[in-house]
Amino acid sequence: xxxxxxxxxxxxxxxxxxxxxxxxxxxxxxxxxxxxxxxxxxxxxxxxxxxxxxxxxxxxxxxxxxxxxxxxxxxxxxxxxxxxxxxxxxxxxxxxxxxxxxxxxxxxxxxxxxxxxxxxxxxxxxxxxxxxxxxxxxxxxxxxxxxxxxxxxxxxxxxxxxxxxxxxxxxxxxxxxxxxxxxxxxxxxxxxxxxxxxxxxxxxxxxxxxxxxxxxxxxxxxxxxxxxx
Numbered sequence: 001x002x003x004x005x006x007x008x009x010x011x012x013x014x015x016x017x018x019x020x021x022x023x024x025x026x027x028x029x030x031x032x033x034x035x036x037x038x039x040x041x042x043x044x045x046x047x048x049x050x051x052x053x054x055x056x057x058x059x060x061x062x063x064x065x066x067x068x069x070x071x072x073x074x075x076x077x078x079x080x081x082x083x084x085x086x087x088x089x090x091x092x093x094x095x096x097x098x099x100x101x102x103x104x105x106x107x108x109x110x111x112x113x114x115x116x117x118x119x120x121x122x123x124x125x126x127x128x129x130x131x132x133x134x135x136x137x138x139x140x141x142x143x144x145x146x147x148x149x150x151x152x153x154x155x156x157x158x159x160x161x162x163x164x165x166x167x168x169x170x171x172x173x174x175x176x177x178x179x180x181x182x183x184x185x186x187x188x189x190x191x192x193x194x195x196x197x198x199x200x201x202x203x204x205x206x207x208x209x210x211x212x213x214x215x216x217x218x219x220x221x222x223x224x225x226x227x228x229x
Contacts, residue, residue, distance in 0.1 A: 001079040002026070003053055004044035008060075010068065014095045014117065015158075019066035022053065024080075027073040029099050030134025031123065032199045033164045033191055039072040050083055057090055066093035066116070075102040084114045095119065099133070100146030110155040118157040120150060124167055125175030132167045151182055158185040160226070163212065165191075165202040170215050177219035187226040188213055 005023030007013075013021050027040035038044045048056075057067065067087055074080055075098055084094050093116040098106060100120045109115050122143075123132040130138035150157040159180055161173070173188070180186055191203040204212065209228045216223040 001050060001077050001083065002042075002044070002046050003048050003050070004039055004072075005047055006053070006056070008056075009064075013068045013070075014066045014093070017066035017093055017095075018064055019068050019093075019095070020057075020060070020064055021068040021070055024069060024071045024074045024077050026076045027071055027099070028076060028101055029073065029123075031132060032134060033162060033167070033197055033201050035192070035194060035196045036072060037196060042072075050079070053083075054086060054090075057087060057092065061090065064092065066095060068095040068097065070097040073099050073101065075105045081109060081112070081114065084109065088114055093117070097121070098146070099123070100143045103142050103145040103149060106146055107149055107154075110149075115155050118150060118155055120146060120157065120159050122147070122159050122161050122176055122180065124161070125172040126179065127175075128167065128172060147180065151180075153184075158187060159183055160187040160189055162189045162191050163204050163209065165204055168204075168212075170212060173212050173216050174219060177216045177223065180220055183220060183222055186216075186220055186223045188216065188223060188228075189226045190228045192227070 002025035004025045007021040010019050010021050013019055025039055025044050026042040034040050095117040096115055097119045123129055126140055129140055130136045161176055190209050209225055213223055213225050
């Protein structure tokens with residue numbers, strides 16, 4: 001397993017927890033607005049191995065509550081379940097960030113009790129999903145299966161959408177809200193342009209994000225904003 005990054009302390013990534021964030025190499029999507037493009041392509045340099053990570057976590061017992069796995073797409077890593085078992089044995093809570101394209105792996109981790117929280121990115125309304133994920137003919141069966149599994153309440157969760165002007169408008173966000181009806185927690189996140197994003201894309205304004213939230217809440221009252229300025 002390639003551990004390509006470690007944020008030693010985060011108060012934001014894991015709701016209600018003081019945590020660290022572990023970045024894993026590789027992703028099966030190619031979202032044009034991705035901030036971790038080198039990770040997504042599997043090109044990030046290895047930072048540490050599993051034993052070094054476990055040693056770090058041993059040294060942070062009593063200081064950290066949880067570990068977040070992000071990427072890339074963490075569920076691409078076949079070794080992930082065994083690593084999480086070791087981390088859970090150290091009494092850490094575990095959060096997983098995922099794009100939802102590996103529902104069977106997600107279910108297996110949750111049903112074994114290895115996950116305390118899951119954050120799934122819902123890229124767009126179904127008709128624009130493939131375009132937004134970087135694959136025009138993307139089959140949404142796996143995405144829909146992951147959404148329904150999380151909505152069942154098998155593990156605590158949130159859904160989130162990063163809003164980019166070139167991919168999202170009120171109509172797309174309303175369609176997502178219809179798709180996610182009954183969801184307990186949904187966030188609209190404002191895209192942040194940066195040098196790490198390989199394509200010139202733009203962010204909605206503060207006012208536009210609040211207008212989007214108002215529209216989405218007509219269908220999905222649980223919606224909230226995150227990272228808006």
